Amino acid sequence: MRILLIEDDEVLASVLLQSLTQQHYAVEIAEDGQIGWEYAQATKYDLILTDVVLPKVDGITLCQRLRSSGCSTPILLITAKDETSDRIRGLDAGADDYLIKPLNLREFQARVRALLRRGDTPRPPVLEVGALRLDPSICEVTYDNQVLDLTPKEYSLLEILLRNPLRVFSRGDIIEHLWTFDDPPQEETVKSHIKGLRHKLKVVGAVDWIENVYGLGYRLKSQKTTSSENSKREITQKKPVQNSSTSDTSPSIEQQFKQAMNGLWSQYQGLMTQRMEVLQQAAAELSSDTLTIQLRNSAEREAHKLAGVLGMFEQETGTQIARKIEQILAKEGDLLPAQKRQLRSLIQELGELLNLMAQKLVDQTATSIEEKISPNLLLIDPDLQLGSQLQQVAYSTGMRWQQITTLEGAKNFLQTTSPDLVVLNVDEIGQREETLALMLDLATHTPPIPVLALAVSDHLVDRVTLAQSGVRGFLLKPITASQVWETASQILQFTRSLKVNVLVVDDDPLILAALDPMLEPWGMRITGLDDPLRFWEVLQSTAPDLLILDVEMPHITGIELCQAVRTDPQWQELPIVFLTAHREIETVQQVFAAGGDDYVVKPVVGAELLARITHRLERSRLLQSLSTKDPLTGLANQFQSSRDLQRLIAQAEKNQQSVSLVILNISDLRQINIQYGHEAGNQVLQRWSRLLQSAFCSGEILGYWGNGEFVVGVSGFTETADTEQLVVKHRLSEILIKLRQQVFTASNGDRFQVTCNFAVVEYPNDGLKLQSLYQVANSMLKQS
Numbered sequence: 001m002r003i004l005l006i007e008d009d010e011v012l013a014s015v016l017l018q019s020l021t022q023q024h025y026a027v028e029i030a031e032d033g034q035i036g037w038e039y040a041q042a043t044k045y046d047l048i049l050t051d052v053v054l055p056k057v058d059g060i061t062l063c064q065r066l067r068s069s070g071c072s073t074p075i076l077l078i079t080a081k082d083e084t085s086d087r088i089r090g091l092d093a094g095a096d097d098y099l100i101k102p103l104n105l106r107e108f109q110a111r112v113r114a115l116l117r118r119g120d121t122p123r124p125p126v127l128e129v130g131a132l133r134l135d136p137s138i139c140e141v142t143y144d145n146q147v148l149d150l151t152p153k154e155y156s157l158l159e160i161l162l163r164n165p166l167r168v169f170s171r172g173d174i175i176e177h178l179w180t181f182d183d184p185p186q187e188e189t190v191k192s193h194i195k196g197l198r199h200k201l202k203v204v205g206a207v208d209w210i211e212n213v214y215g216l217g218y219r220l221k222s223q224k225t226t227s228s229e230n231s232k233r234e235i236t237q238k239k240p241v242q243n244s245s246t247s248d249t250s251p252s253i254e255q256q257f258k259q260a261m262n263g264l265w266s267q268y269q270g271l272m273t274q275r276m277e278v279l280q281q282a283a284a285e286l287s288s289d290t291l292t293i294q295l296r297n298s299a300e301r302e303a304h305k306l307a308g309v310l311g312m313f314e315q316e317t318g319t320q321i322a323r324k325i326e327q328i329l330a331k332e333g334d335l336l337p338a339q340k341r342q343l344r345s346l347i348q349e350l351g352e353l354l355n356l357m358a359q360k361l362v363d364q365t366a367t368s369i370e371e372k373i374s375p376n377l378l379l380i381d382p383d384l385q386l387g388s389q390l391q392q393v394a395y396s397t398g399m400r401w402q403q404i405t406t407l408e409g410a411k412n413f414l415q416t417t418s419p420d421l422v423v424l425n426v427d428e429i430g431q432r433e434e435t436l437a438l439m440l441d442l443a444t445h446t447p448p449i450p451v452l453a454l455a456v457s458d459h460l461v462d463r464v465t466l467a468q469s470g471v472r473g474f475l476l477k478p479i480t481a482s483q484v485w486e487t488a489s490q491i492l493q494f495t496r497s498l499k500v501n502v503l504v505v506d507d508d509p510l511i512l513a514a515l516d517p518m519l520e521p522w523g524m525r526i527t528g529l530d531d532p533l534r535f536w537e538v539l540q541s542t543a544p545d546l547l548i549l550d551v552e553m554p555h556i557t558g559i560e561l562c563q564a565v566r567t568d569p570q571w572q573e574l575p576i577v578f579l580t581a582h583r584e585i586e587t588v589q590q591v592f593a594a595g596g597d598d599y600v601v602k603p604v605v606g607a608e609l610l611a612r613i614t615h616r617l618e619r620s621r622l623l624q625s626l627s628t629k630d631p632l633t634g635l636a637n638q639f640q641s642s643r644d645l646q647r648l649i650a651q652a653e654k655n656q657q658s659v660s661l662v663i664l665n666i667s668d669l670r671q672i673n674i675q676y677g678h679e680a681g682n683q684v685l686q687r688w689s690r691l692l693q694s695a696f697c698s699g700e701i702l703g704y705w706g707n708g709e710f711v712v713g714v715s716g717f718t719e720t721a722d723t724e725q726l727v728v729k730h731r732l733s734e735i736l737i738k739l740r741q742q743v744f745t746a747s748n749g750d751r752f753q754v755t756c757n758f759a760v761v762e763y764p765n766d767g768l769k770l771q772s773l774y775q776v777a778n779s780m781l782k783q784s
Contacts, residue, residue: 001025001026001046001047001116001156001159001160001177001178002025002026002027002028002043002044002045002046002177002178003020003025003026003027003028003045003046003047003048003049003112004027004028004030004036004039004040004045004047004048004049005017005020005027005028005029005030005049005050006029006030006032006033006035006036006048006049006050006051006054006059006062007029007030007031007049007050007051007054007078008031008032008051008054008055009051012051012103013029013031015105016049016103016108017029019105019108019109020112021152022139023109023112023136023139024139024152024153024155024156024159025112025156026156026177026178026179028045031055032054032055032056032057033050033054033055033056033057033058033059033061033062034055034056034057035056036048036050036054036057036062037057037062037065037066040066040071040073041069044073045073046073046074046116046177047073047074047075047076047112047115047116048066048073048074048075048076049075049076049078049112050062050063050075050076050077050078051077051078051079052077052078052079052080052090053080059077059078059079059090060077060089060090060093061093063075063077063090063093063094063095064093064094064679064683066094067093067094067683067686068632068679068682068683068686074096074097074115074116075094075095075096075097076095076096076097076098076099076111076112076115077090077091077095077097077098077099078098078099078101078103079098079099079100079101080100080101088745089745089749092743092744092745092751093683093745094687096115097111097114097115099111113136116136127159127162127163129162129220129415130412131143131144131206132162132201132206132209134155134158134159134162136159139155141155141158143201143204143205143206144204144205146204146205148200148201148204149200150197150200151193151196153178153193154193154196154197154200156177156178157174157178157193157194157197158197160174160177160178161210161218161219161220162220164219164220167219168217168218168219169217169218169219170217171190171191171217173217174190174217174218175190194210194218197210198210208221209221265313265357265358267513268509268510268513269358271509271510272306272354272510273354275302275305275306276302276306276350276351276354278295278298278299278302279299279302279303279325279347279350279351280347280351281295281299282295282296282298282299282329282343282347283343283344283347283348286335286340286343286344287344296329299325299329300326300329300330303322303323303325303326303329304322304326304552304581305508305510306318306319306322306350307319307322307323307326307581307602307603308508308511308579308581308602308603309508309510309511309514309602309603310322310603311602311603311604311605313357315353315357316603317353318350318353318354318357319603321346321349321350321353322350323581324342324346325343325346325347325350328342328343328346329343376400376402376417376418376419376420377390377394377400377401377402377419377420377421377423377488378401378402378403378404378410378413378419378421378422378423379401379402379403379404379422379423380403380404380405380407380410380422380423380424380425380429381403381405381423381424381425381428381429381454382405382406382425382428382429383425383428384403384405386479386481386484387401387403389480389481390423390481390484390485392481393481393482393485394485402419405429406429406430407429407430407431407434407435407438408430410424410429410438411438414438414442418449419449420449420450420492421449421450421451421452421488421491421492422442422449422450422451422452423451423452423454423484423488424438424439424451424452424453424454425454425455425477426439426453426454426455426466427454427455427456427457427477428456436465436466436469439451439453439466439469439470439471440469440470442470443469443470443471448470450472450473450491450492451470451471451472451473452471452472452473452474452475452484452487452488452491453466453471453473453474453475454475454476454477454479454484455474455475455476455477456476456477457476458476460730464730464731464734467731468695468731472491473487473488473490473491475487490655500524500525500545500546500617501524501525501527501542501543501544501545501546502519502524502525502526502527502544502545502546502547502548502613503527503529503538503539503542503544503546503547503548504526504527504528504529504548505529505530505532505535505547505548505549505550505553505558505561506528506529506530506548506549506550506553506579507530507531507532507550507553507554508530508550509528509530511550511579511602511604512526512528512529512530513528514604515528515548515604515609516528518604518609518610519609519610519613524613527542527544532553532554532555532556532557532558532561533555533556535556535561536564539565539571544574545575545617546574546575546576546577546613546616546617547565547574547575547576547577548576548577548578548579548613549561549562549576549577549578549579549596550578550579550580551578551579551580551581551582551587551590551591552580552581558578558579559590559591559594560594562576562578562591562594562595562596563594563595565595566594566595575597575616575617576595576596576597577596577597577598577599577600577609577612577613577616578591578596578598578599578600579599579600579602579604580599580600580601580602581601581602582601583601597616598612598616600612628640630703630704630706632682632685632686632704633685633686633688633689633704634686634689634693635689635692635693635702635703635704635710636701636702636703636704637703637704637705638703638704638705638706640703641701641702641703641704641705641711641713642703642770644701644703644713645659645661645701645703645711645713645770646770648701648713648715649763649768649769649770651715652715652763653764657715658715658762658763658764658765659713659714659715659762659763660713660714660715660760660761660762660763661711661712661713661760661761661762661763661770661773661774661777662711662712662713662714662732662758662759662760663709663710663711663758663759663760663761663774663777663778663781664688664692664709664710664711664712664739664756664757664758665708665709665710665756665757665758665781666684666685666688666708666709666754666755666756667708667755667756667757668754668755669681669684669685669707669708669754670707670708672684672752672754676746676747676748676750676752677746677747679747680744680746680747680752683744684742684744684754685704685708687742687744688710688739688742689704689710691735691738691739691742692710692712692735695731695734695735695738696712696714696731700712700713700714701713701714732758732760736756736758739754739756740753740754740755740756741753742754757781758781759776759777759778759780759781760777761773761776761777761780
């Protein structure tokens with residue numbers, strides 16, 4: 001874990017540095033507030049420790065600046081014993097905790113551990129996965145009660161993996177968390193530490209716990225431990241309801257991809273054979289000197305297509321042979337005798353290679369793509385009959401359910417698997433507190449995992465509690481499998497709309513089919529188009545987040561499509577990645593001159609394509625964030641949130657649902673800016689934003705419309721209009737109490753509170769359009 005210590009007292013800084021490094025933290029020291037600010041802006045820390053009295057910029061002002069800039073890193077203030085006002089001002093400025101000098105080092109270490117556990121979501125004091133246990137208080141790691149002798153970096157590496165069991169860490173991420181500016185390692189150093197940690201885990205019996213995620217980095221992968229644990233989990237952990245003998249380990253993403261590619265080869269083997277037959281016909285006519293221009297051009301095209309796909313099936317030799325065939329056929333004029341002999345030899349060699357590959361795959365059991373990449377739906381409920389009925393209902397859609405009957409089994413399962421949806425029986429699966437904690441953890445997971453709650457009681461307080469825990473839907477038992485499936489399908493439809501949409505245009509159906517299993521496991525929904533003449537129609541209907549174009553296609557090229565896209569204002573900012581079988585500088589220049597953002601050379605390597613797509617999407621999101629988010633509050637601005645609310649209302653109209661629109665207005669914001677300065681007003685807006693985001697974290701629409709006006713849009717999946725309105729008002733009353741209790745401190749030391757007005761209106765009762773709803777809400781605000 002990486003910590004920034006801002007302290008001008010050299011002796012105290014040295015003592016704290018020694019205390020922290022003994023706990024295996026990577027620590028950087030800043031000698032004044034200005035340097036601390038620059039450090040905090042330059043990199044992301046897990047914790048910031050700052051003295052109150054500092055040169056240039058004091059600790060409280062620094063804390064205000066950090067929070068104003070959107071920094072959410074936990075902050076621990078170090079203050080003098082008799083400066084009560086400093087402690088109050090510091091906490092009001094956004095600090096998370098404070099310590100009084102002289103420091104007790106044991107208390108200091110405990111508070112550091114507590115703040116590091118807090119992060120974005122609560123974490124247990126001791127980190128445990130299966131038989132692996134890490135105790136930060138004594139820096140000890142054990143496996144099956146065997147102590148592991150780890151180096152400080154190995155210990156820190158294991159800690160970040162245990163704290164984030166589902167996150168993939170690239171080597172760059174690991175360097176950022178575990179090394180300081182003054183001690184930058186090479187990426188190979190990370191690989192060495194990974195290797196050492198794996199070896200030490202293997203020695204004590206923890207084999208293959210650190211997983212290589214194809215092309216991205218490393219993550220923790222818990223394995224079966226002891227036979228007693230296995231028998232204990234046999235019924236509960238990862239057990240499909242339709243087949244109790246299914247293994248409790250899922251194939252890795254890389255394994256899924258390989259299995260899917262095997263299935264693709266079986267599916268498109270006939271097409272490969274046709275392409276090979278064209279080449280073999282050309283070779284036969286070469287021998288009799290009857291090769292026509294038409295057949296030669298056809299053979300060149302088929303060789304080009306084979307070169308573009310064979311490498312994707314781990315047949316790089318086949319790609320090289322096909323590329324040589326294409327190059328010979330593309331030469332101008334008649335072929336020389338030596339070129340004809342070489343061409344016939346290459347075609348024969350390529351045919352033999354494809355025959356061997358086909359024979360090899362015949363002996364393997366091809367797994368269909370749909371089965372391997374279908375959504376993973378999890379039912380946590382002891383009712384086995386419901387699980388069986390759900391599987392039957394969903395069977396026709398190609399989706400599969402897995403059922404777990406205990407809360408503990410669900411926790412173990414979710415440590416290594418991220419399902420698309422969880423249906424959770426909140427009353428019959430375990431203690432209510434543990435169930436609520438699990439739901440909150442799923443809601444704050446990255447990406448969030450939607451939860452549909454099943455309950456036996458229908459009290460308003462229960463609905464409010466579940467909504468605050470992040471539940472996306474609520475159903476009252478007894479319930480039928482069809483009702484569960486209908487609600488679950490609506491939730492899935494909504495969450496899928498949040499996925500990255502990629503439109504791929506390539507005339508080779510094999511390329512289109514291969515990109516699906518390559519990218520879909522990483523949260524990307526692929527739309528394939530093999531007819532470029534239909535491009536504009538499909539572009540408008542799919543509204544993709546990223547476009548992948550083949551350079552060479554019949555009728556119209558990818559270059560020409562890109563040029564057309566860049567002339568349309570609606571799509572000028574759409575990221576475009578090209579696929580090409582050519583490496584020539586002329587092709588690359590054409591790609592960028594037409595407006596392309598990047599290119600990938602065929603045959604496509606999954607890791608490279610994924611990295612390039614991710615890079616382009618990150619840049620696109622950054623630009624979109626600048627244009628759609630309010631920079632002060634971090635919420636959607638008026639333009640973006642209005643569009644989101646209009647879509648929410650349209651969806652509600654389609655599904656005959658209600659939508660509640662909440663308007664919150666800081667009525668005295670202008671007076672605060674005049675009396676205390678805009679920095680105080682900004683402090684109010686940012687704290688309100690954080691409180692609203694913590695209160696509404698279940699898919700609601702949040703926005704800031706300026707002049708102290710916040711909006712919240714809430715849509716229910718199953719509730720009646722009256723019940724939905726009660727739930728919203730109850731949640732709103734709680735957040736209003738919190739908002740009104742907030743105490744703020746101005747730069748001159750004055751303390752003040754904020755008053756606000758609010759209104760709740762409902763579609764369709766109070767209006768059918770966003771503007772009419774807003775007008776009703778505004779009139780209610782004026783009357784209050």
